[in-house]
Amino acid sequence: MPLSMAQPGVENTIKRIGGKEETRRFLENLGFTVGGTVTVISEINGNIIVNVKDSRVAIGKEMANKIIV
Numbered sequence: 001m002p003l004s005m006a007q008p009g010v011e012n013t014i015k016r017i018g019g020k021e022e023t024r025r026f027l028e029n030l031g032f033t034v035g036g037t038v039t040v041i042s043e044i045n046g047n048i049i050v051n052v053k054d055s056r057v058a059i060g061k062e063m064a065n066k067i068i069v
Contacts, residue, residue, distance in 0.1 A: 002064060002069075
């Protein structure tokens with residue numbers, strides 16, 4: 001399922017990252033790597049705040065839909 005549908009507070013493992021090469025590289029630079037863990041903290045106005053690699057990152061719903069957990 002896409003990260004945008006994940007339950008807040010539940011740790012998920014990233015299975016796949018979709019999108020164009022440029023998008024995948026951008027997400028990888030933020031810490032979203034296949035096999036890594038990510039936890040949704042909250043969702044505010046369509047933006048999703050997640051914990052990834054011991055840091056909090058805010059991404060848009062479109063970006064979150066490209067991350068499959």
